[in-house]
Amino acid sequence: MKRVGLNGNYATAYAVKMADVDVVAAYPITPQTAIVEKLSEFVANGELDAEYINVESEHSAISACVGASLTGARVFTATSAQGLAYMHEVLFMASALRTPIVMANVNRALSAPLNIWNDHSDAMAERDSGWIQLWATNAQEAFDVTVEAFRIAEDESVQLPVMVNFDGYLVSHTYEPVMLPDDKEVKDYIPSRPMANRLSPKLAYSTGVVGPPEYYYEMKYQAIDAMERSRQRIREIDAEFNSRFGKNYGCIQTYLMDDADYAMIIMGSLTGTAKVVADALRARGEKAGVVSVRWFRPFPGEELSKALKGIKGVGVVDRAVTPGGPSSPLFTDVASALYQTGERPVLQGFVAGLGGRDVSTAEFEMMFRTIKEAMNECRARPSIYVGLRG
Amino acid sequence: MSKQKLKSWKEIPMGGTVTEPGSSVQFDVQSWRTFRPVQDKKRCTKCGMCWIFCPEGAIKKNADGTFDIDLTYCKGCGICNRACAVKAITMVKERTQ
Numbered sequence: 001m002k003r004v005g006l007n008g009n010y011a012t013a014y015a016v017k018m019a020d021v022d023v024v025a026a027y028p029i030t031p032q033t034a035i036v037e038k039l040s041e042f043v044a045n046g047e048l049d050a051e052y053i054n055v056e057s058e059h060s061a062i063s064a065c066v067g068a069s070l071t072g073a074r075v076f077t078a079t080s081a082q083g084l085a086y087m088h089e090v091l092f093m094a095s096a097l098r099t100p101i102v103m104a105n106v107n108r109a110l111s112a113p114l115n116i117w118n119d120h121s122d123a124m125a126e127r128d129s130g131w132i133q134l135w136a137t138n139a140q141e142a143f144d145v146t147v148e149a150f151r152i153a154e155d156e157s158v159q160l161p162v163m164v165n166f167d168g169y170l171v172s173h174t175y176e177p178v179m180l181p182d183d184k185e186v187k188d189y190i191p192s193r194p195m196a197n198r199l200s201p202k203l204a205y206s207t208g209v210v211g212p213p214e215y216y217y218e219m220k221y222q223a224i225d226a227m228e229r230s231r232q233r234i235r236e237i238d239a240e241f242n243s244r245f246g247k248n249y250g251c252i253q254t255y256l257m258d259d260a261d262y263a264m265i266i267m268g269s270l271t272g273t274a275k276v277v278a279d280a281l282r283a284r285g286e287k288a289g290v291v292s293v294r295w296f297r298p299f300p301g302e303e304l305s306k307a308l309k310g311i312k313g314v315g316v317v318d319r320a321v322t323p324g325g326p327s328s329p330l331f332t333d334v335a336s337a338l339y340q341t342g343e344r345p346v347l348q349g350f351v352a353g354l355g356g357r358d359v360s361t362a363e364f365e366m367m368f369r370t371i372k373e374a375m376n377e378c379r380a381r382p383s384i385y386v387g388l389r390g
Numbered sequence: 391m392s393k394q395k396l397k398s399w400k401e402i403p404m405g406g407t408v409t410e411p412g413s414s415v416q417f418d419v420q421s422w423r424t425f426r427p428v429q430d431k432k433r434c435t436k437c438g439m440c441w442i443f444c445p446e447g448a449i450k451k452n453a454d455g456t457f458d459i460d461l462t463y464c465k466g467c468g469i470c471n472r473a474c475a476v477k478a479i480t481m482v483k484e485r486t487q
Contacts, residue, residue, distance in 0.1 A: 098405040159404065197404060206408040212417075218399035219406035225399070 006178040008142040008171035012104045013038035015146035017048045018186040022073035025053035025064035029083040030116045031168035032106040036078055058083040062090040069099035070207060072198030080168060081108035081122040094161045095130025096223050097207060100153035101161040108168040109355040117356020118168040124320040124329045130223050132230060133296040136166040137271045139176040144247060151190045151237050158230045167269040181245060189244055231298045251300035253292040254307050256282060260289030262313035262371045265334055267293045270359055277364035288368050301337025313375025314345040315367055319353045327383055348374040349383035357387055423466030425481035427459055433478035440470035440479060
């Protein structure tokens with residue numbers, strides 16, 4: 001274990017190198033580029049024995065990954081925003097064909113207007129593609145979650161692609177101290193092993209075949225079932241990671257929730273600001289808590305409901321929007337999970353930080369105050385667009 | 391409907407891969423048809439045009455030079471009817487005489 005200064009992009013590249021991937025196929029796009037730049041450097045100087053496939057687009061990058069993964073190779077790619085959108089149709093094939101690809105998606109706003117800064121609109125647009133979506137809130141987590149992602153993706157009962165998300169610039173380009181384990185520790189956690197039923201000269205089959213109405217439904221359901229079953233496996237894989245590497249990860253991260261009166265649910269790097277503001281509120285005697293969602297797919301509805309049990313006021317901060325929808329993506333999922341488990345807090349929605357707009361501590365104080373007011377009045381207001389000039 | 395028993399989602403190989411070659415012979419497409427080809431074997435000159443033009447390979451050549459249509463694979467496109475120079479194949483609406 002050694003302590004080094006890395007940004008989220010380089011931390012991810014180190015995780016991929018330690019995972020000893022066989023194939024990297026990627027196309028550069030800001031703010032992800034530094035990941036694959038570093039990986040191409042590792043391949044060029046012999047530190048990583050992998051095929052680095054230069055492709056002409058993200059559509060080709062993910063297609064090359066699907067092909068390589070079908071042969072049992074350990075595969076990695078990385079992208080952001082428009083690049084992820086360009087992969088769109090192939091993402092559904094990757095999940096339904098059960099290819100355990102690991103992809104870093106460095107979250108960036110979708111155009112227009114052209115914007116290279118952070119929000120979560122790219123990942124949310126691929127919410128239903130059948131990929132497992134994990135979220136890291138800092139460079140250390142970007143490293144750790146990427147390592148875990150290979151183990152999760154390749155698990156025999158999962159065999160689904162995993163998207164590791166972290167915020168553009170705020171995580172991708174911010175240098176932080178990162179604890180890097182030894183190569184051997186990572187290899188022991190994710191050993192390279194031949195995957196069952198993968199294409200080879202000895203095992204030929206047709207894949208990507210037509211699924212007529214008599215079969216499409218059943219084929220699709222296999223991937224749905226794998227996603228559902230992945231919950232338990234991810235819990236176990238997380239637990240093993242925690243015990244091997246001394247971490248405390250789970251599907252959600254709770255902060256000051258034990259005795260909280262009201263709480264904020266959030267994702268990504270804004271979690272840090274939410275915690276700082278919760279601390280400040282606590283110093284003034286306000287019992288505020290924070291829940292950060294670490295897995296978005298599979299959605300940890302049960303754990304969230306448990307964490308929010310008895311809490312009367314909950315705010316949900318979305319960094320993406322669903323124009324014309326009943327609310328924004330995270331809010332919708334939280335509301336539907338709580339409905340199913342019978343928890344009925346007052347739910348206040350917020351949209352914040354679109355297109356890389358900073359969200360200040362003062363704005364977080366306003367959000368917490370609004371949650372408390374909604375709780376006291378037993379009535380939430382329509383989604384509040386935080387920081388929007390009126 | 392298919393003659394074969396349709397597999398459950400648990401029985402299908404992972405990712406819907408097809409592990410046996412030639413599996414399309416298991417596809418029964420008769421329910422697709424609106425019109426069914428009916429042969430008049432007395433008019434048939436054994437020219438083989440229907441056999442050449444059938445896009446599904448649903449027409450089988452017999453040892454004596456005559457042809458039979460395997461309705462399991464016939465989608466009812468009517469190409470054999472158009473190709474037949476002596477009008478020995480007529481298209482009859484399904485579920486009628």
